[in-house]
Amino acid sequence: MFSAGLASAGERVVALGPHLAELVCAAGGCEPLVGVIAYSDFPEAVRRLPVVGDASQVNLEVLLSLRPSLVLAWDGGTSPTTIARLRRLGLRVEPVRVESLEDVATALERIGAWTGHPQAASAAARDYRQRLQNLRQRYAAAAPLRVFYQIETAPAYTVNRASPISQAITLCGGLNLFAGLPTLAAPVSDEAVLAAQPEVVIHGERDGAEVRAYWARFPQAPVQVRQQIYAVNSDLLTRAGPRLIDGAEQLCAALDRARRPRQ
Numbered sequence: 001m002f003s004a005g006l007a008s009a010g011e012r013v014v015a016l017g018p019h020l021a022e023l024v025c026a027a028g029g030c031e032p033l034v035g036v037i038a039y040s041d042f043p044e045a046v047r048r049l050p051v052v053g054d055a056s057q058v059n060l061e062v063l064l065s066l067r068p069s070l071v072l073a074w075d076g077g078t079s080p081t082t083i084a085r086l087r088r089l090g091l092r093v094e095p096v097r098v099e100s101l102e103d104v105a106t107a108l109e110r111i112g113a114w115t116g117h118p119q120a121a122s123a124a125a126r127d128y129r130q131r132l133q134n135l136r137q138r139y140a141a142a143a144p145l146r147v148f149y150q151i152e153t154a155p156a157y158t159v160n161r162a163s164p165i166s167q168a169i170t171l172c173g174g175l176n177l178f179a180g181l182p183t184l185a186a187p188v189s190d191e192a193v194l195a196a197q198p199e200v201v202i203h204g205e206r207d208g209a210e211v212r213a214y215w216a217r218f219p220q221a222p223v224q225v226r227q228q229i230y231a232v233n234s235d236l237l238t239r240a241g242p243r244l245i246d247g248a249e250q251l252c253a254a255l256d257r258a259r260r261p262r263q
Contacts, residue, residue, distance in 0.1 A: 016077075016078045017072070
């Protein structure tokens with residue numbers, strides 16, 4: 001399926017997205033990577049690679065000095081102007097789009113074909129699809145819960161149905177209370193949050209102090225009374241890479257805890 005442009009040994013890849021670096025490593029190993037952008041920090045090996053810019057700007061001098069044979073662009077994130085300029089310079093640029101949980105497996109297969117690791121990538125994609133299917137089957141009949149995914153607190157932000165986070169909520173038997181927002185991520189007022197009457201709050205803070213302080217201001221809110229506020233590693237759910245399935249499993253486990261009767 002992905003035979004066009006298959007890689008030869010010694011492929012040199014620059015990944016213009018932290019999740020793209022993760023996908024390369026999961027699709028057969030980090031060895032082809034020669035450059036990444038800021039905040040590329042997983043797995044550990046990518047921390048030592050040259051940084052060619054960030055999500056908004058690429059340093060062409062640094063990128064060209066790495067002599068890449070393939071540049072992986074974030075389709076929907078990397079500037080079209082940057083992509084066009086790299087191509088005018090004669091570089092091979094392959095945009096990678098991950099808009100859904102299912103897209104991760106396809107991205108693994110494509111990248112594995114491009115970097116010369118089709119078998120390892122196919123195995124990784126097969127494992128990912130199996131874990132996704134396991135969750136789909138396990139939670140198909142789960143009791144629905146009204147979920148508020150909280151990002152920040154002043155103001156609170158959340159995501160709409162197009163986000164993989166929202167898709168993971170649905171997968172786990174939850175209802176994203178702000179699925180209908182017009183943009184992928186947007187601020188929501190305290191009044192809107194309280195009016196939505198969440199049964200569960202999911203957030204990505206490591207210690208949760210800010211989120212706990214936010215909800216402490218509303219002692220009568222059911223989610224505060226019942227202490228149904230749970231953390232899920234934000235890197236797992238906000239990066240459209242192979243660890244999305246880990247994040248989905250964590251989120252499902254949190255909703256499982258919320259479904260248990262309180263003693």
